[in-house]
Amino acid sequence: MIKGILDDEYLIKPITSSNRDEIKNLYDLCSDYHIMCSGKNATYEDVDSIFEYSDKKTSEDSLTLGVYDKCDLLVGMVDIFKNYPDNGTWMIGLLLLSPNERNKKLGTIIHEEINKYALIQGADTLRIGVVEQNTKGLKFWKSLGYQQIKSTTINMGGKESNLNILNLILK
Structure with a gap:
């Protein structure tokens, strides 16, 4: 399990649906991201959807982590699904940082x-x-060595967007 101190400034630890209000507060701080993707502010239903699972995305393979600052304020989160869509591939569903931490x-x-x-x-x-309109995000992931493998479309909150799928082969 990923848990510990990041760069002597932040603590990363698992979060669950019991952190619902903290996550909603982070989502509100990151309204720029949600509006860009879905055209609207995030709701509690959007928060709850993080913890919804299916046959392909199980709770056992889910890793949802919060990033806390020294004041114990949730300033970021990452949501990962292990072995999705294939064994050995980990899908980062979301890496979100509050504007002050970017x-x-x-x-x-x-x-x-x-x-x-x-x-x-x-x-x-x-x-x-x-999503295609997230040019800063795309630049970030490519700077880490990710390469685009395909493009598809996604509907988020009633807004359809082109979605760039990127992979990083681990070494």
């Missing part, structure tokens, strides 16, 4: 921890989907 290398530090943990757990690939 551009501080925190995303890179979190990614390094995910990468290390995934390798230890036997993963060989990390995958992420980035």
Whole structure:
């Protein structure tokens, strides 16, 4: 399990549906992301959807982590599904940082921890989907070595977007 201190400034630890209000507060801070993706602010239903599972995305293969600052405030989160869509591939469903924590290398530090943990757990690939209009996100993931493998469409909150699927082969 990924848990510990990140860069002496942040604590990363598992979060659950019991953190619903904290997650909603983070979503509100990150309204720019939600509006870009879905055209609207996030709701509690959007928060709850993080913890909804299916035959392909099980709770056992889910890893939802919160990133807390020194004041114990949730300033980021990452949601990962192990062995999705294939065995050995870990899908990063979301990496979200509050605006005050962006551009501080925190995303890179979190990614390094995910990468290390995934390798230890036997993963060989990390995958992420980035909506086309998220140009900063796309630039970030490509800077980490991710390469686009395909494009598809996605409907988020009634808004259809092109989705770039990127992979990183782990070493």
